[in-house]
Amino acid sequence: MVANEAKAELAAGKLAEYEQLSKIYDDIVKQTRPHLTVEGQGKILLALTDEDHQSQRQLATHLGMSPQSTSEFVAKLAKRNLVTLSKSTKDRRVNLVSLTDAGRQEITSAAQEVPPFLQALSEAEQDQLAALLTKITNAMYADIDAANPTLGVKFHKLFAAHYLKRFKK
Amino acid sequence: MVANEAKAELAAGKLAEYEQLSKIYDDIVKQTRPHLTVEGQGKILLALTDEDHQSQRQLATHLGMSPQSTSEFVAKLAKRNLVTLSKSTKDRRVNLVSLTDAGRQEITSAAQEVPPFLQALSEAEQDQLAALLTKITNAMYADIDAANPTLGVKFHKLFAAHYLKRFKK
DNA sequence: AAAATATCATAAGGGCCCCTGATTAATATG
DNA sequence: CATATTAATCAGGGGCCCTTATGATATTTT
Incomplete structure (x- = not known):
């Protein structure tokens, strides 16, 4: 095995x-805190961050999941009081999904959460890490876009809008 | 917000x-490849990497899961031909769980997998990343150990043995 | 007005990870 | 030998994500 393969493998292993x-960490160390995922309910929240008051149809097509799944996750979010449902006045078939204050709060607090272990890095190192990860995620976005433009682009926008919001303004 | 908080938040956001x-990436870009997790079946495989031919009882206590769950995951792994079950000769109640060649293969191939996006980094950057992640994971191990010594130590050993194996020899 | 279409909900199912409770089979203990 | 105790399994359940099939309601199209 050549040297640079070994370096790549080490980095890959460390990432894995x-x-x-981090799963164990969340389970054991930290109190239950809001945690956004790109699946299920989290996916919906993210999409609503991008654009609020969407119909379930819109959500389903934007997110590439079946309308039935969308319905299920929206119902769960509604039960958690993170979104509200309201019938559209123009078309009484559609259910507009809107974030509640609690829903917005859930998202922002998840985004602002800084895990304690990051304190193990100096400021300079945090900068380095962010830079390296940016290179990696950009490469991932490129690969994703190459494989499936619509989905990839969509998520790219979601994440960018989400994680970089406070740095743009 | 002070500057270093912003740096930490950016790094945290990038990590998230x-x-x-990486979930989307696995789903969309890559062909289905072996992927180890610290949950369910993966947990069992990892434990067997640490020490083969364990009884389900041992696995359950080592991994901190119920014997019933252990039984379920072992059965699934057996169905996938990644482990074999054999009754102990000394105590015919116990079912020794052993890795098959396919099981061992599953683990090593998962460990040697280098995702393409890592090629976006130079060798020096891969080194940097590995170093930063090592600091982070060490901090995590410390926190985990503080909260729950046995589990944390156990996993630490598992991961270290697993991911660093080839660099030790 | 009738037919086609669109939106949404419900039901059923499958896969994953996990649990508690009860049962069978084997071993250890009194 | 009778009675624990132990290993493992079965049964059932809960939560998560996600699917297809089906039906109800509302809207558009003809």
């Missing part, structure tokens, strides 16, 4: 280790 | 972005 470890 | 993005 971090990913898996 | 990477984590979520």
